[in-house]
Ligand code: B3K
């Protein structure tokens with residue numbers, strides 16, 4: 076970094092000195108450059124401190140500037156540090172700004188950029204300033220009109236936000252289209268698309284009878300993969316009306332798919348831009364997980380229309396206001412569309428694998444951060460997924476109806492405005508009468524709280540006492556934490572496997588089988604009365620709070636909960652607790668050089684699950700899956716990745732061996748004659764079984780996997796077979812991989828899967844394979860999906876990324892430097908593979924630190940600088 080980048084603080088917020096009422100944009104698209112004219116109607120903001128200077132953000136090449144029709148002389152304005160300051164401005168005026176852009180050279184994929192010959196924009200959070208000079212902050216909400224002029228052949232389709240109000244020819248070769256967005260919006264929701272695209276069209280009639288045109292735009296060759304996205308969109312629109320009474324508000328809703336995109340998708344008003352990964356899905360190219368991903372993200376962006384667009388954020392520190400809430404909404408949507416139990420478990424798995432480490436590492440931040448260097452670094456698992464858990468806790472505390480009342484009040488108060496997380500919490504508190512003052516700490520304190528629970532049964536008094544202690548580890552800049560307000564859902568399971576009705580001491584009537592306790596103090600005891608015999612406590616049902624919970628269950632108690640708990644999440648969690656404990660024990664044994672052995676109780680518990688033919692196969696597959704390596708790494712104090720990997724592989728190999736017949740039966744019973752989407756759970760369990768069987772020395776599974784891979788009529792089975800073969804160096808693996816890459820050479824999204832397979836393999840020469848993939852004709856570091864597929868998967872590859880000689884670290888650091896020069900946002904994600912370096916054993920710790928120091932000495936973007944410097948602090 077040439078100069079120390081500036082840190083921005085939440086406490087420094089002040090209202091904008093000027094507001095923009097209207098923006099008229101004109102994009103003149105030429106061969107290499109695009110000229111942008113912007114006409115702003117600007118007024119002084121009476122609610123802010125008076126200023127004679129108008130300060131706009133921008134970094135584009137400025138070609139003209141006029142105020143009220145007069146060209147501004149050099150002395151009237153200055154350009155410095157990505158800002159344009161205009162002096163001596165009146166109270167109300169019209170400012171006209173002209174800029175020139177070179178979209179084809181823009182590899183950051185922020186602002187206006189080219190992808191495969193078409194033009195797209197990405198403005199959130201601060202991309203609009205790469206297009207023109209503007210008050211590029213979410214609390215400035217203006218009415219936009221956009222005119223686009225371009226060559227008819229090259230850019231037949233010209234799209235922007237709102238409704239199309241006119242179009243025509245400007246000369247023989249060029250045409251124009253004009254769009255008007257009737258809703259006020261911040262600049263981050265602006266979008267423009269120009270190119271050769273085809274649309275899948277449909278309609279939706281809203282609950283009040285508004286007829287909405289639906290259009291999904293893709294490159295012409297991909298149009299046959301958009302049907303699932305369209306069906307998902309209609310389901311999302313109907314669901315939001317039904318669940319939250321929220322209706323769409325324009326006459327048209329457009330989605331455009333683009334292959335080069337920094338994240339999943341973007342909720343621009345009326346014109347969503349999507350990563351192709353979350354639009355295109357056809358049985359032969361997309362897995363069941365991909366299909367679910369499309370439905371989830373389509374829902375997410377659609378739900379933003381209310382939670383994000385109609386009510387937006389005052390400033391970027393409030394990002395979780397829209398993201399946490401919208402993730403919660405998409406989780407509820409997916410849960411209603413598929414299986415609530417499976418969805419909840421998958422979300423918690425993701426949180427543990429990715430958000431808990433973030434909360435425990437150098438970049439830990441509260442869901443409403445206090446400061447940032449680069450806002451793009453704060454689109455995190457914490458802001459999104461922990462943010463969604465915080466929203467879920469409101470619903471747990473207030474009940475579904477109470478939560479709905481709170482949300483209704485939130486929209487009544489704030490529709491059309493830019494607000495804060497405190498405004499959201501106030502609406503929830505005011506609508507329900509529940510005191511949510513202490514709950515505010517979830518927004519300001521980082522770190523994953525820990526609950527240590529002790530149970531005590533008093534047979535004589537027929538009482539069960541539960542003592543709950545809460546604590547939260549220190550995080551950067553926050554040494555001491557205050558107690559959180561934690562909803563703790565629990566049940567007490569009797570000997571017969573049924574929930575005991577729960578009555579707290581002092582209550583007159585027996586309560587329900589599941590209760591939500593308000594844990595508010597550092598230590599609290601709850602006494603349940605009329606408990607006939609010693610129960611087994613089932614704690615944190617449904618994962619009622621994003622915490623780590625510890626209780627000293629016996630192995631028998633865990634097996635009992637795995638079989639009997641009425642709460643499916645708690646049933647799964649009992650198995651995970653059993654497995655976590657087992658891993659800790661085995662890691663200790665391995666460290667002491669003792670021989671490893673799997674306790675029969677654990678094998679028996681999994682045997683029972685495999686034999687439960689009445690259970691939902693998707694749920695079964697989750698019950699049979701062990702905590703991942705990343706999760707185990709967080710559990711130990713000093714981590715040796717090679718040892719963690721070896722122990723986990725040992726457990727998997729033993730389970731494969733000892734339950735060989737049962738896995739084989741699970742494979743056979745879940746084979747299906749023909750492909751039906753609703754058999755996703757069966758495919759999951761079948762492929763899980765196949766992967767286990769491929770750990771055996773037998774020839775049958777390898778042959779079966781080869782055949783399944785070669786003959787599959789759907790991507791789930793094809794990839795499932797490849798995953799089963801991934802770590803088995805041999806002919807079956809290489810034949811299948813070769814056939815796969817040949818067959819799908821022309822399909823970018825399928826090739827991402829191929830690169831991930833190479834990078835996540837445990838076979839010895841994986842690093843060499845990854846290095847040569849960099850020059851594969853289908854690979855490009857400029858494409859974020861490719862970079863993530865290869866480098867992201869490699870960074871999660873325990874044995875190879877953490878190779879004892881440091882070769883994995885060195886390779887990844889080289890790639891971060893290469894990528895940073897192309898696309899800082901993607902580089903900044905990749906470099907976070909180093910975040911847990913302090914957790915590692917001394918040898919690897921030193922190797923990682925050396926790479927971080929090498930990076931710190933280089934010329935870095937703001938994005939990567941922020942992550943590297945936090946790591947070295
Ligand atoms: N709001 C966008 C994310 C923009 C990310 C900018 N780095 C997608 C979403 O959460 O819906």
Ligand code: ZN
Pocket residue numbers: 375379397398401
């Ligand atoms: Zn979002």
